[in-house]
Amino acid sequence: MSMLDELVARLRHNVAVGLPDQAEQPMKIPASSYGDPDRFDAEMREIFARVPLLVALACEVPNPGDYIAYDIAGRPLVVIRGDDGVVRTFLDICRHRGAKVTDATCGTARRLMCPYHSWSYDTTGKLVGVPGQDSFGEIGAIGLVELPSEVRAGAVFATLDADGEIDLDGWLDGLDESLDALRLDEFHAYRTPTYIDSPNWKLAADGYLDGYHIGYLHRNSIGARAITNRNTYDFFGPHVRIGFAAKGIDEHDPVESPKPYGEIMSLVHYVFPNVSISGGHHDTLMLSRLLPGPTVGESRTLQFQFYRQPIEGDLVEQAEAKRRTYEAVVRDEDCATIFDIGNALDAVGDGHFVFGRNEPANQHLHTTIEQFTNGEHHRWSDQSLVTAQSGASAARSEA
Numbered sequence: 001m002s003m004l005d006e007l008v009a010r011l012r013h014n015v016a017v018g019l020p021d022q023a024e025q026p027m028k029i030p031a032s033s034y035g036d037p038d039r040f041d042a043e044m045r046e047i048f049a050r051v052p053l054l055v056a057l058a059c060e061v062p063n064p065g066d067y068i069a070y071d072i073a074g075r076p077l078v079v080i081r082g083d084d085g086v087v088r089t090f091l092d093i094c095r096h097r098g099a100k101v102t103d104a105t106c107g108t109a110r111r112l113m114c115p116y117h118s119w120s121y122d123t124t125g126k127l128v129g130v131p132g133q134d135s136f137g138e139i140g141a142i143g144l145v146e147l148p149s150e151v152r153a154g155a156v157f158a159t160l161d162a163d164g165e166i167d168l169d170g171w172l173d174g175l176d177e178s179l180d181a182l183r184l185d186e187f188h189a190y191r192t193p194t195y196i197d198s199p200n201w202k203l204a205a206d207g208y209l210d211g212y213h214i215g216y217l218h219r220n221s222i223g224a225r226a227i228t229n230r231n232t233y234d235f236f237g238p239h240v241r242i243g244f245a246a247k248g249i250d251e252h253d254p255v256e257s258p259k260p261y262g263e264i265m266s267l268v269h270y271v272f273p274n275v276s277i278s279g280g281h282h283d284t285l286m287l288s289r290l291l292p293g294p295t296v297g298e299s300r301t302l303q304f305q306f307y308r309q310p311i312e313g314d315l316v317e318q319a320e321a322k323r324r325t326y327e328a329v330v331r332d333e334d335c336a337t338i339f340d341i342g343n344a345l346d347a348v349g350d351g352h353f354v355f356g357r358n359e360p361a362n363q364h365l366h367t368t369i370e371q372f373t374n375g376e377h378h379r380w381s382d383q384s385l386v387t388a389q390s391g392a393s394a395a396r397s398e399a
């Protein structure tokens, strides 16, 4: 049985028994953990500055000179495909005096030109132009600072530490096999970005990992097709795959009248710490990057839509309509709600929030963050969860 057929079978089972996969017990976390600036600093230092981040899909930069640029955790990045076909990740910081060398979230350039004094860099990051160089003096062989980077399963991973190393086998812990099934290289990006302001990055991440809220907060929008609270959850090291059952999955006969996967289920791959890949096993995909801001109470979500076929003709209009729909859902439903939560943190004070047994991915996120900031992240593989299918458990108990 294929991976997708197994997921369909598990979702059908969960719908039949009326339960999602579950953690062994609820878990409390201090509400103050979202707004504590010291914790935020530790998260940026021990997680974002050290681990391999999914910085782009290779299909976002399909041609030489294509780039995508954004700020994350105080670092401006540019991911660009070189004239040699290699995708590289650089700090988007001019080596003269630090201005950005891009002027858009995505674009195509033969040269990355700094606006300040027009130093220019080629698509491999090499400094190739310095106006008035005779008057400037010795510069040496410098270029944009390149970050360690590797492409796996159609996704570009990089570390923000230029001296860091990437061990994707250890980091992905099998997630790459699940990503492979999405055939990410076959997608075409609708290169119109959507930025949505959000409060603390963990409040935003909680929403992407939560299969429980879909039929409630989104009952009149994207949740109308889903069967709420019957999700599958699979963990790959710190990463999570969530399965959503669509209405009608219980009437689906996989032998007599198999339906396309997209009609009966959907998937979210959450690539720790900050990327959600929604869909992908059929014709469309949405990539959401949660970008922590310069302070604990600020983050942004950067979204792109993807399609299996080139986005031209009538599909341009469809893609723009879908982009606006998801922008409205995330801004007016998810982010409006979590801004209220962020505003309530002071009032909650020393109180706590609780994640139910039916919110195992949120439990996993907060446990993983705690392990990283405590220097214990090697223990993540000790965790698993109760599945509605098997009833087996090795779940972590509440701290």
Ligand code: FES
Pocket: 094, 095, 096, 097, 098, 099, 114, 115, 116, 117, 118, 119
């Ligand atoms: Fe870039 Fe001066 S800061 S050219």
